[in-house]
Amino acid sequence: MTASTQAPKSRYRTRPIAATLILFGGVILLLFAIGLSISVGAANIKLGTVWNSLFHFNGNLTEHQIILDMRLPRALAAALIGAALAVAGAIMQGMTRNPMADSGLLGLNSGAGLALAVCFAFFPSTSFLMMMFYSFAGAAVGAGLVFGIGFMSKGGMTPVRLTLAGAAVSMLLVALSEGIAIYFKVGQDLAFWYAGAVTGTTWTQIEIVAPWVAVGLVGAFALSKSITLLSLGDEVATGLGQRTGLIKAVSMIFVLILAGSAVSLVGAIGFVGLMIPHIARFLVGVDYRWVIPSSAVLGSLLMVFADILARMVNPPHEVPIGALIAVIGVPFFLYLALKQKGGLE
Amino acid sequence: MSAPDYSAHLRKKAIRAYTVIALFAVLILVVFMISMNTGVIRLSPGDVFRTFFGMGTAKQELILYDFRLPRIVISVLIGMGMAVSGCIFQGISRNPLADPGILGINAGAGLAVTLFISFYPTAAAAPVFMMPFLALLGSTAAAALIYVLSYKKHYGLQPIRMVLVGIALAAGINAAMIILQLRLRPEDYQMLQVWLVGSIWGTSWKYVLALLPWIVILMPYVFIRARALNVLSLGDQTATGLGTSIERSRLGLLAAAVGLTGASVAVGGGIAFVGLIAPHLARRLVGPKHEHLLPASALAGGLLVIVGDTLGRWILQPEEIPTGIVVAIIGAPYFLYLLTKSKI
Numbered sequence: 304m305t306a307s308t309q310a311p312k313s314r315y316r317t318r319p320i321a322a323t324l325i326l327f328g329g330v331i332l333l334l335f336a337i338g339l340s341i342s343v344g345a346a347n348i349k350l351g352t353v354w355n356s357l358f359h360f361n362g363n364l365t366e367h368q369i370i371l372d373m374r375l376p377r378a379l380a381a382a383l384i385g386a387a388l389a390v391a392g393a394i395m396q397g398m399t400r401n402p403m404a405d406s407g408l409l410g411l412n413s414g415a416g417l418a419l420a421v422c423f424a425f426f427p428s429t430s431f432l433m434m435m436f437y438s439f440a441g442a443a444v445g446a447g448l449v450f451g452i453g454f455m456s457k458g459g460m461t462p463v464r465l466t467l468a469g470a471a472v473s474m475l476l477v478a479l480s481e482g483i484a485i486y487f488k489v490g491q492d493l494a495f496w497y498a499g500a501v502t503g504t505t506w507t508q509i510e511i512v513a514p515w516v517a518v519g520l521v522g523a524f525a526l527s528k529s530i531t532l533l534s535l536g537d538e539v540a541t542g543l544g545q546r547t548g549l550i551k552a553v554s555m556i557f558v559l560i561l562a563g564s565a566v567s568l569v570g571a572i573g574f575v576g577l578m579i580p581h582i583a584r585f586l587v588g589v590d591y592r593w594v595i596p597s598s599a600v601l602g603s604l605l606m607v608f609a610d611i612l613a614r615m616v617n618p619p620h621e622v623p624i625g626a627l628i629a630v631i632g633v634p635f636f637l638y639l640a641l642k643q644k645g646g647l648e
Numbered sequence: 649m650s651a652p653d654y655s656a657h658l659r660k661k662a663i664r665a666y667t668v669i670a671l672f673a674v675l676i677l678v679v680f681m682i683s684m685n686t687g688v689i690r691l692s693p694g695d696v697f698r699t700f701f702g703m704g705t706a707k708q709e710l711i712l713y714d715f716r717l718p719r720i721v722i723s724v725l726i727g728m729g730m731a732v733s734g735c736i737f738q739g740i741s742r743n744p745l746a747d748p749g750i751l752g753i754n755a756g757a758g759l760a761v762t763l764f765i766s767f768y769p770t771a772a773a774a775p776v777f778m779m780p781f782l783a784l785l786g787s788t789a790a791a792a793l794i795y796v797l798s799y800k801k802h803y804g805l806q807p808i809r810m811v812l813v814g815i816a817l818a819a820g821i822n823a824a825m826i827i828l829q830l831r832l833r834p835e836d837y838q839m840l841q842v843w844l845v846g847s848i849w850g851t852s853w854k855y856v857l858a859l860l861p862w863i864v865i866l867m868p869y870v871f872i873r874a875r876a877l878n879v880l881s882l883g884d885q886t887a888t889g890l891g892t893s894i895e896r897s898r899l900g901l902l903a904a905a906v907g908l909t910g911a912s913v914a915v916g917g918g919i920a921f922v923g924l925i926a927p928h929l930a931r932r933l934v935g936p937k938h939e940h941l942l943p944a945s946a947l948a949g950g951l952l953v954i955v956g957d958t959l960g961r962w963i964l965q966p967e968e969i970p971t972g973i974v975v976a977i978i979g980a981p982y983f984l985y986l987l988t989k990s991k992i
Contacts, residue, residue, distance in 0.1 A: 452987060486967050
């Protein structure tokens, strides 16, 4: 098995050394970024104080309490969500061989949005845990619609068709949620959610979401070898003894766990899952055993820094982090779209 | 096949096309009557007739002439404008999935209006006639960007590129708009929000007057250029071979399409999918010749929006659902159906 995977892979480049560097350097940088994220804000706190509050916590100091109750959960949420979205994007891109796959573009965000609209409208007193399950279910429905249309099409799931189906399904689901929002007057709650923000994250939310993200990440690492094979094409993967249908189904479940928990915690954030895996592949090569961990680290970095930037652009107001990332993400998407050779002529 | 056979075939097609067009016109009239009766205050068809002939009460006249009639007229005009514009986009790009909403041209118009409101918040109420120009500015910029990015020398407009560039543009503009909207005062935000989801919010005659000139001037121009559009839809190389000066005809038609979209969006907000569905429906019924296709699309579009508007007022009475939402709920499944059939 190991021997047989070597042959096709040797045609592609892999850079384990670069990957190791990224993983170690990235984690160190990430720790620094989280520290910075904790210190920046309405009340600036020195990095030294951050250090002290984490390791010599003193409940009598206001600064320490701000850090523990507000800043730290927020920074951790950004890091968790960045990793989850980036890894979900990497799995989707590898599995479907679609360079434009992203949880935001393929209907997951709008599906979760619709589920939350229903939830706000009909069960306003739902606990956070239940809301998370609703948004999971909604994300699954959105993704199911988009991929279902891909399966039903005569020409198969081409990147362009999936992107278009994603755009149309999103428009439909957003229209439905807006209808519900207007009728039940929950528009404001929903708009806040759609903007995507890590502002109000509490420890309870992190305690609920973190295990799911952890399960998703571990699952993704476990699947990474199979995803490398799938990314060579279904025929090659089958020829190498992969049960492609099973692997795809399991991968899709992990994508839903990762993207679903991200969406339920911070709202609709797109483009992280689109950009990061491309950057990771550019840096470490095509082996998903390296691509997936690097994506996790790079995704966390992007989100933590974007969250810092979101607070610094227009103080004391915060720019929604989803909008901020879209500003970087759109040119990236355009670049990928213009590179698409398939079906141009 | 001999020559007379062919001309008989053509005549049969033309008769079919005129029948379809007449049918659409009749349907619009029927929905028009239903729409006149739909609303919080009920008026029977008899009341409507009496009011039209000057025998209604003052209250009935107020409801019909000042509230319902302008709104209905506007929805028909918007539908026509968007459908014809979608028809032109589909013809020029040879792309059955082109639609001003999906291509981000509506979003461009929306951004221009948002920018204006956020920098001149106090002036927002006054310039009704400014809105079409602003929206036009935004939609022209968006269209120009899409054109530049999806044009390739010797191949012409790249249909698939055009759609992808459009989706990216719409996503980018929406993000920019979220950032801008945060700086708005709550009351301006409210107005913008309703406008963006596509509600026929300008329900007075002022808005009809702001929209009408664009339709009256651009629509006949497009109908006259129908033959040029026929040639363009064959592709750049064939069109050059047939002796058309491609760039001139294409730019003229594109400008007209952008103008129609801009004016419609300015008054009706972001109603998507009309420009996509109406031409498809029309093409199924009257065939691909633009002499027939353009008027049939225009009427189909008018019908679609007036039905959407009427349903939006009727389903959840006394609440109103914005027309754009109703049209999207009808339109998106149809788009997805087309997507499974298309060869992209």
